[in-house]
Amino acid sequence: MNPVLVLGGGPAGLSAAGELASLGAPTILVEREGYLGGNPKRWHYSLLAPDLRPTEEVMDPLLGKIEGNSRIELRLSTTLAKAEPVEKGYRVTLRSAGALEERDVSSVIVATGFDHFDSRRKFEYGYGRYPDVLDFKEIEIMLHEDRVLRPSDGKPPKRMAWILCVGSRDVQVGNPWCCRMGCVVSIKQAVEVRRKHPEIDAYVYYMDIRTYGLWEDLYWKSMQEYGVKFVRGRIGQITLAEGGSRLMATGEDTILSRPTEVPFDMIILASGMEPSAGTKEVATLFGLSVGPEGFLTPRISDLNPVDSGVPGLFFAGAATGPKAIPDAITEGMGAALRAFQYARD
Amino acid sequence: MPIVEPSLVEVQRTERLDLEGIDVSGDWNTFLRSRVAVDLDVKILDWVKGHPQGDTISRCWQCGTCTAGCCMHTDYGLQEFNPRYFIYLAQIGYEEELRRYADTVWRCVSCNKCVERCPKGVKVEEVVHTIGSYLIASGLAPESPADRFDRAYTENLLRHGILDEADLFRTYERLEGRKTPARQILRMGLTLLRSGRLHTGPFAHRARRWAQMRSVLRAQLARDARCPAPTGAADRTVAAEGGGVR
Structure with missing residues (x-):
């Protein structure tokens, strides 16, 4: 059997490669970066919502299945340069450090994931200009290392705000979709802050709270046990206040029907999910149809979310839309099974 | 707690009332007028939506971004000018409340910051003007x-x-x-x-x-x-x- 090619070393790709190896299939795992673990590793996610479980407890077992596995050929700092369908599977060209290598693979799993929204594009929030405006990319490592300090002066903040839906549900930046995890992750971060530093006040500016399913529990707990405050309204702009030492969030409290201008020491933007650069490249290489949002579209997403509709090509994880880590892992398993069946038959 | 909004208070005054030698004249039956919204009219939304400038009204989800940046509301400090609220009143069809703003609704200076920022692509400036037009067209606002x-x-x-x-x-x-x-x-x-x-x-x-x-x-x-x-x-x-x- 020719090996199965897994593109992407995030939760979905790791899960797929691990399952394929345990099914006995030879696997090539290709990762663009020089390390495995995808976005959770790249941005040093702290605890995972909703159970506040350290990210390592999820990622380490996934990584443990890969490292030192004789059935998995690990190709870090490698990208896909070319792919052409052959009678069964694909002939692919892998590029690493400028060198090209041609390989025959029996099937391909696309697990190229998402990129966090670049918050600089939402210029009215001043991300990139004001050092104390952060987004998910920076706050998680702060929480991870337990040093929640203002980047501007290194002092602990007294009052923090989270702004939901930055780069999500917003036609002005061309991202009309919901990122699904911004609400619960923001609430989780606020809980993490309040748990360790109850002296810091935490406010969440929201339009809708979408802690769907069992995640609702954390939303309730955040108010009842951790005293996180929720203000309904979207912040219109962030400016400097008090001689530049604090941030001013201007918005409308739509429940009060009143303008609010509240100074904060730190503001966290809940940066959404976009199809990753890799996802876009893969779509071009395989000539795949993408939806209006730029994510890959499964043939019938209700019936089989991992089935691309193209023989020998399968999807897993956030390449087909915003997804939480457990969903990505589940899809990795599903894609592994389908790829294995296809390669075997 | 004293009631400070006189328009909401209905007073029944008793000038001289003597009960078994005790003078109990004064304000009796001081009631709050009902503020319950009882009449919602879907026609307002239809009218605004049917207008060439008002068709984006149904995209609005009430996030308040327009009001947050509105120069009349925030910078000029005219708190009654609240585009998000006007749109809400028109959406639910609360005519009775909307007519209170028949004059205020025209205070927009068309800076279009709201249109620039609206995450749903509502043409807020046009929609608010259309709501004003509705008030005039339906005779709810006296023609000036x-x-x-x-x-x-x-x-x-x-x-x-x-x-x-x-x-x-x-x-x-x-x-x-x-x-x-x-x-x-x-x-x-x-x-x-x-x-x-x-x-x-x-x-x-x-x-x-x-x-x-x-x-x-x-x-x-x-x-x-x-x-x-x-x-x-x-x-x-x-x-x-x-x-x-x-």
Whole structure:
């Protein structure tokens, strides 16, 4: 059997490669970066919502299945340069450090994931200009290392705000979709802050709270046990206040029907999910149809979310839309099974 | 807690009441007027949606980004001017509350920050103006002298293709129901005529082939006016559309 090619070393790709190896299939795992673990590793996610479980407890077992596995050929700092369908599977060209290598693979799993929204594009929030405006990319490592300090002066903040839906549900930046995890992750971060530093006040500016399913529990707990405050309204702009030492969030409290201008020491933007650069490249290489949002579209997403509709090509994880880590892992398993069946038959 | 909003209080005053030798005269039955919204009218939303400038209203999800950046609301401090709230009232059809803002709704200065920022692509500035138009068209807002002047002006332009000041004056006088003494008109007219600021009469400059242009404009105005008529005010719709020309 020719090996199965897994593109992407995030939760979905790791899960797929691990399952394929345990099914006995030879696997090539290709990762663009020089390390495995995808976005959770790249941005040093702290605890995972909703159970506040350290990210390592999820990622380490996934990584443990890969490292030192004789059935998995690990190709870090490698990208896909070319792919052409052959009678069964694909002939692919892998590029690493400028060198090209041609390989025959029996099937391909696309697990190229998402990129966090670049918050600089939402210029009215001043991300990139004001050092104390952060987004998910920076706050998680702060929480991870337990040093929640203002980047501007290194002092602990007294009052923090989270702004939901930055780069999500917003036609002005061309991202009309919901990122699904911004609400619960923001609430989780606020809980993490309040748990360790109850002296810091935490406010969440929201339009809708979408802690769907069992995640609702954390939303309730955040108010009842951790005293996180929720203000309904979207912040219109962030400016400097008090001689530049604090941030001013201007918005409308739509429940009060009143303008609010509240100074904060730190503001966290809940940066959404976009199809990753890799996802876009893969779509071009395989000539795949993408939806209006730029994510890959499964043939019938209700019936089989991992089935691309193209023989020998399968999807897993956030390449087909915003997804939480457990969903990505589940899809990795599903894609592994389908790829294995296809390669075997 | 004292009730400070007098418009919400209904007082029944008893001037002299003596119960078994004890004077109990004073304010009795002090009730709060009901503030329960009991009448919602879906027609408002239909009307605004059917208007060429108001069709983006149904995209609004009430996040308040428009109000947050609104220069009237925040910078100028006119708290009653709240585009998010106006849209909400129009969406749910709470006419009774909306009519309280018949004047305020026109305070928009069209800076268009809201349109730039709206995450749902609502053309807030246009929608708010349309809501104002609804209030006028349905007779909920008294037409102001400025509105009547606008009407006279449009009528004048359509008739002549170029402003005819004497005719404009006549029309406006009629709409206002006002009669300026003839001597005063004559004096004003002569002064203007001498300074070259009055164009009227058979020798005044006229737009060429205006009749043709007029028919095009009238057809367009009629098309613009073809949105659902507000309750019991069908005859006033055209006026609100900037037409009102017969």
